[in-house]
Amino acid sequence: MLFSSTLKTMIKTLDQMGCEQGTDRASSGLHDYLRKGYEPILAPFRHEPIVLLEMGVLGGAGIRMWNEYFDNPLARIVGIDIQDYGGVIPKNSRVSVKYGSQSDPVFLATLPPTFDIIIDDAGHFAHDQILSYGMLWSRVRAGGWYIIEDLHTAHSSQHCNGSLTITQFIGGIITNMQDHNGPAGMAKLTPDDQIEQIVIRKGIAFIEKRLIQ
Numbered sequence: 001m002l003f004s005s006t007l008k009t010m011i012k013t014l015d016q017m018g019c020e021q022g023t024d025r026a027s028s029g030l031h032d033y034l035r036k037g038y039e040p041i042l043a044p045f046r047h048e049p050i051v052l053l054e055m056g057v058l059g060g061a062g063i064r065m066w067n068e069y070f071d072n073p074l075a076r077i078v079g080i081d082i083q084d085y086g087g088v089i090p091k092n093s094r095v096s097v098k099y100g101s102q103s104d105p106v107f108l109a110t111l112p113p114t115f116d117i118i119i120d121d122a123g124h125f126a127h128d129q130i131l132s133y134g135m136l137w138s139r140v141r142a143g144g145w146y147i148i149e150d151l152h153t154a155h156s157s158q159h160c161n162g163s164l165t166i167t168q169f170i171g172g173i174i175t176n177m178q179d180h181n182g183p184a185g186m187a188k189l190t191p192d193d194q195i196e197q198i199v200i201r202k203g204i205a206f207i208e209k210r211l212i213q
Contacts, residue, residue, distance in 0.1 A: 014039040017068050023061035025149075033149065037201045041145060042069075045116060049074035053115045055102045055132065056080075056122035056149075059087030067095055078111060082123070103131040116144040124153040127162035130169050137191055137209075146207045151200075170205050174198060 015034040018026030025033040049072045054062050057079040066077045067090045079089070079097040089097055100107030102122045118136055120129055129148060140146050154165035164172070176192035199206040 012068075014042070014065070014069050017065045018061075021061045021064045021068075022059075023065055025062065025065075031150070031203055033201070033204050037199075037204055037206070038147075041199065041206055042117065046070060047072055048116075050116040051076045051112055051114065052078065052117040052119070053111065053136075054079045054119045054121065056120070057087075057089075057097055058085050060089045060097075061087070062119075062121065063089055063095060063097065067092070076112065078115075080107075080111070080122075101128070103128040103135075105135055108132075108135055114139050114141050116141050117147070118145070119147045119149065121149040124150050124156075124159050124166075125161050126154070126159060126164060126166045126169065129166050130162060130164065133169075137194075137207075140209045142209050143211045144209050146209070148205045148207075149203065151203050151205060170198070170200075173207070 013035075015027050018034045019028040022029075024030040025038070027035055046069060048070075050070055052066055052070065052075070054066065054077070057063055058081065060079075063077060063079045070077065073094070075094055077095045079095075080102065081097070081099060082101055083099055089095060098107075098110065100110075102108075102120070115136075118140060120132055122128065122132070133146065133148070137146055148166065148170070151167055151170075153159040154167040159166075173192050173195070177195045177198070194210050196208040196210040198208075
């Protein structure tokens with residue numbers, strides 16, 4: 001019992017790692033996404049050979065956190081950003097960072113073909129967020145997650161640069177996923193019918209792809 005308790009105290013939580021690395025997702029940062037958002041959802045993947053894409057690397061705090069949290073030797077952590085903002089990126093074969101736009105289909109085609117987890121923490125411009133989702137949702141594996149951060153930017157005129165805000169877009173996804181063969185009489189499956197669930201927390205949306213298609 002003593003050994004078990006000691007071992008439990010030695011295993012860091014995702015939030016502890018986030019605090020140590022200085023990501024604003026941690027409880028010590030601006031958003032506090034990790035404790036009640038990310039960790040319960042991503043815990044089943046912790047020791048698996050996952051492939052994760054983080055859009056929006058900035059100084060590398062998130063990449064360093066994911067590199068520590070997902071400890072399987074075969075796991076891959078891929079980061080992209082519009083430019084190199086400096087910072088510290090882990091130097092190992094599991095981590096790679098590439099530079100290009102999240103809404104550039106040619107650039108996105110250079111990334112791995114499938115992902116277990118995609119995180120959009122890039123520019124937060126609604127137009128780019130919507131384009132990214134449209135191009136990358138099909139590349140999420142069954143049982144995986146597409147995550148969109150910082151939904152509060154829907155209230156920022158700077159970031160609302162399209163016909164929809166990001167929260168309006170997600171609202172449309174929710175409507176479509178509930179309406180298959182319903183009042184709108186949809187005749188065929190759409191990408192939104194692949195969704196198992198959408199978890200909305202303050203500032204963040206987690207979209208899970210259904211295991212059985």
